[in-house]
Amino acid sequence: MKQLMACLTFDFDAMSGLVARGMMTPTPISRGEFGAVAVPRILQLLKRYDIKSSFFVPGVVIGTYPQLCERIVAEGHELGNHGWTHVPPASLSPELEEEGLVRGNEAIFKLTGRNPAGYRSPSWDLSNHTVDFLLRHDFLYESSMMAHDHEPYRVRQGDVVHADEPMEFGKETSLVEMPISWSLDDFPHFEFLRTSTSLMPGLMNASGVLENWLNDFEYMRRNCDWGVLTYTCHPYVIGRGHRMLMLERLIEGLVEKGAHFVTLEAAARAYLERA
Numbered sequence: 001m002k003q004l005m006a007c008l009t010f011d012f013d014a015m016s017g018l019v020a021r022g023m024m025t026p027t028p029i030s031r032g033e034f035g036a037v038a039v040p041r042i043l044q045l046l047k048r049y050d051i052k053s054s055f056f057v058p059g060v061v062i063g064t065y066p067q068l069c070e071r072i073v074a075e076g077h078e079l080g081n082h083g084w085t086h087v088p089p090a091s092l093s094p095e096l097e098e099e100g101l102v103r104g105n106e107a108i109f110k111l112t113g114r115n116p117a118g119y120r121s122p123s124w125d126l127s128n129h130t131v132d133f134l135l136r137h138d139f140l141y142e143s144s145m146m147a148h149d150h151e152p153y154r155v156r157q158g159d160v161v162h163a164d165e166p167m168e169f170g171k172e173t174s175l176v177e178m179p180i181s182w183s184l185d186d187f188p189h190f191e192f193l194r195t196s197t198s199l200m201p202g203l204m205n206a207s208g209v210l211e212n213w214l215n216d217f218e219y220m221r222r223n224c225d226w227g228v229l230t231y232t233c234h235p236y237v238i239g240r241g242h243r244m245l246m247l248e249r250l251i252e253g254l255v256e257k258g259a260h261f262v263t264l265e266a267a268a269r270a271y272l273e274r275a
Helices: 016-020 026-048 059-064 066-074 094-112 130-136 186-190 206-223 241-256 264-274
Strands: 003-011 054-057 078-081 153-157 171-177 226-233
Touching (some): 054 066, 078 094, 186 206
Antiparallel strands (some): 153 171
16 A cells, blocks of 8 residues: 655744845845744644644744744644754854754753754755764754655765765664755745845746646655655745645645655654664
8 A cells, every 4th residue: 555645844944044144134034024924824724734744943933933833833743953043054163053953952842842853954054063963962853865855764974975086975874864855845946035146036936836846746656655755845935825825736736646744753753664
């Protein structure tokens, strides 16, 4: 019997991702504030379809919007560690990275009474020390890497990457990777972002993105008896009206294809039981 899972995940960054890019003037801050408008819309939609989801929230955002985060937990959703700020771990010293990881855990523990099972790196850019820290602090899974599309796998430790020699793979660890993809992330498709050094055009038609997202699940359905496909959304991105309609159509389309909606923690534990 097929067991095909879909994980709808939400990175509730609010303004923290923009602040991490140095965008701290009133307009980008207000852009991030829209995330607080969008989270109740998302929660209402998830409740309508009886879906439990995983929310990854930086500690500074938990502190900024404690009541919204309390509601996320109260409605049965998973709260995962997304750092303390949204600065990528690869840009931090090892000391600051671990300090932020611990502070994020503490903020989540105050809300849930338990340490988070999962971690997702801000901007999906792990450092060479991140896996060591996640193992040290007893995480079950992490969700920032892309070596598969719908099959979890064990995270390696001790890879050696050479510029001009073959790759040396390290040893597998107990940490489970719940893989993600930029193609299944709403941000690059939809967000117009202009900085002093780059331009992200975004603003794509939602119908085309929806077709791609459903077709990735369809490919898994046709070729696998077991699998997990993870979608990553950001409230201030997906929460705009026409994209909320797209999200609802995504849910309906996945239901028609036989998807079981689970949290990332539940999917990681299912992978371990299967293994």
